[in-house]
Amino acid sequence: xxxxxxxxxxxxxxxxxxxxxxxxxxxxxxxxxxxxxxxxxxxxxxxxxxxxxxxxxxxxxxxxxxxxxxxxxxxxxxxxxxxxxxxxxxxxxxxxxxxxxxxxxxxxxxxxxxx
Amino acid sequence: xxxxxxxxxxxxxxxxxxxxxxxxxxxxxxxxxxxxxxxxxxxxxxxxxxxxxxxxxxxxxxxxxxxxxxxxxxxxxxxxxxxxxxxxxxxxxxxxxxxxxxxxxxxxxxxxxx
Numbered sequence: 001x002x003x004x005x006x007x008x009x010x011x012x013x014x015x016x017x018x019x020x021x022x023x024x025x026x027x028x029x030x031x032x033x034x035x036x037x038x039x040x041x042x043x044x045x046x047x048x049x050x051x052x053x054x055x056x057x058x059x060x061x062x063x064x065x066x067x068x069x070x071x072x073x074x075x076x077x078x079x080x081x082x083x084x085x086x087x088x089x090x091x092x093x094x095x096x097x098x099x100x101x102x103x104x105x106x107x108x109x110x111x112x113x114x115x
Numbered sequence: 116x117x118x119x120x121x122x123x124x125x126x127x128x129x130x131x132x133x134x135x136x137x138x139x140x141x142x143x144x145x146x147x148x149x150x151x152x153x154x155x156x157x158x159x160x161x162x163x164x165x166x167x168x169x170x171x172x173x174x175x176x177x178x179x180x181x182x183x184x185x186x187x188x189x190x191x192x193x194x195x196x197x198x199x200x201x202x203x204x205x206x207x208x209x210x211x212x213x214x215x216x217x218x219x220x221x222x223x224x225x226x227x228x229x
């Protein structure tokens with residue numbers, strides 16, 4: 001079953017505001033986490049990833065925070081734009097040090113950006 | 116440009132027919148995966164393969180079959196045994212080896228039963 005879940009299935013923000021999308025995971029053995037963006041009718045696109053030896057990682061307008069104490073992952077999008085409207089998925093590997101490569105996906109959060 | 120290509124983009128299947136979805140990658144990735152996505156749902160793993168001529172069942176393999184005769188190709192056949200095949204199908208690939216790497220996804224195939 002799924003161990004990666006989302007606190008909210010939908011999130012609406014106004015253009016220019018910051019967005020925070022949350023994800024909870026239950027497997028303390030997970031040591032790799034990744035966020036994907038999926039636009040309607042398209043395949044998911046890589047946004048950012050983080051390994052368990054880090055608490056924070058920044059990309060272009062995005063930041064991923066990892067709180068291993070409470071098994072929580074978040075994606076922050078700065079100055080949200082209409083083009084950010086999509087479904088966002090988090091995923092974890094569940095198997096520390098494994099070379100299997102399998103990722104386990106959450107159900108996703110639909111982000112809608114209003115002008 | 117390197118990437119992963121799925122075809123066709125749209126596919127229609129009649130009751131009782133088998134259909135095959137194509138997935139090709141030129142990224143030299145070792146592992147390939149097939150996921151099914153239903154409206155408002157996450158990604159559910161159908162099959163995956165780590166090396167040529169070997170593949171493993173995922174969480175919802177019943178009614179599906181795959182082959183991995185070449186590193187670059189991982190076709191998925193949706194058989195007549197799959198009772199509810201209408202869905203969006205996603206193929207992905209990844210490197211393997213030291214540690215884990217993220218997936219690269221294809222653009223998907225939307226299968227509809229008519």
